[in-house]
Amino acid sequence: MYLKRPVGGLAFCLFYLASCFTNKYVLSVLQFTYPTLFQGWQTLVGGLLLHVSWKLGWVEINLCSRSEILSWLPASVLFVGIIYAGSRALSRLPIPVFLTVHNAAEVITCGFQKFVQKEQTSHLKVCSVLFLLVAAVCLPLCDTEFDPNGYLWALIHLICVGAYKVFHKLWKPSSLSDLDQQYINYVFSVVLLASASHPAGDLFSALDFPFLYFYRFHSSCCASGLLGFFLMLHTVKLKSSTTSGQYAAWSFLAKIITASLSPFFFVMTANVLTISCLVTSGVGEALLVYTERTGT
Incomplete structure (x- = not known):
């Protein structure tokens, strides 16, 4: 597979x-x-680090137009849905299973382009999307450790990801850069999640968490915030320095590496049918990367 920007791409995969x-x-x-x-916590760390980087002149953020900021808020609501539902799903599902369902969000964007915007869609792209859809639909039926709540949150995550991509395609103002959009997402997420922590019962329930005062919990939380921020920066940088097809290839490689290594670190029970679904999803995304790269 043709991959440009090897250093930046490999750093993206690592993060x-x-x-x-x-x-x-x-x-x-x-x-x-x-x-x-x-x-x-993650969005607070990301927002603070992005704000500090902006004030130190390391990144450029321009938030002059209030109307454009307000017009981006629906996407920020979807962003909160993505990270909240994704967190719920990932806590219950193995990483390869979660990524397989996540990949099916492309069905929403492709369906929107074909049936709403009436864009011409190649047979190869339709085939790739069908692979992703079949894998995501069949996976719960084949999963020997089926978790209905986990799959429900994964479905909500999938819908939010697809809707976010569709909104991004429809959103017309171009003065907000990717970093501007992410800065708004961070600020909105911190405010909304902080406000929801008490009604959701998380604020006081967390006081009974058994590892609350343990070093490994504190270090893991700090690492999650820092890694999320650096992943965001490398994502933005990779998108700006490569074509959509090249970025899709690097994203595919990162998912393959992550899904392949995760069973060595986290418990996962799989059978032949489950593995077949995971492979089908991988084939579908590989075809999708090919269509992005060739423009077919």
Whole structure:
């Protein structure tokens, strides 16, 4: 596969792997299942680091137009849905299973382009999307450790990811850069998640968390915030320095590495049918990367 920007791409893959594994460790191994607090912490760290980087002149953020900021808020609501539902799902599902369902969000964007915007869609792209859809639909039926709540949150996460991508395609103003959008997402997420932590019951329930005063919990939470921030920066940088097809290839590689290594670190029970679904999803995304790269 043709991959440009090897240093930046490999750094992106490394941060993707480390961030995913750290989140999984906190959510599943330590069982810190309080998403308003965990995701609120991550977005707070990301927002503070991005703000400091902006004030030090390391990154450029321009938030002059209030109307454009307000017009981006629906996407910020979807962003909160993505990270909240994703946190719930990842705490219950193995990483390869979660990524397989996550990949099916492309069905929403492709369906929107074909049936709403009436864009021409190649047969190869339709075929790739069907692979992703079949894998995501069949996986719960084949999963020997089927968790209905986990799959429900994964479905909500999938819908939010697809809707976020669709909104991004429809959103017309161009003065807000990717970093501007992420800065707004961070600020909105911190405010909303902090406000929701008490009504959701997470604020006081977390006081009974058994590892609350343990070093490994504190270090894992710090690592999750820092890794999430660096993953965001490398994602923005990679998108700006490569074509959409090249970025899709690096994203595919990062998911393959993460999914392949995760069974060595986290418990996962799989049978032939489950593995077939995972492979089908991988084939579908590989075809999707090919269509992005060739423009077909």
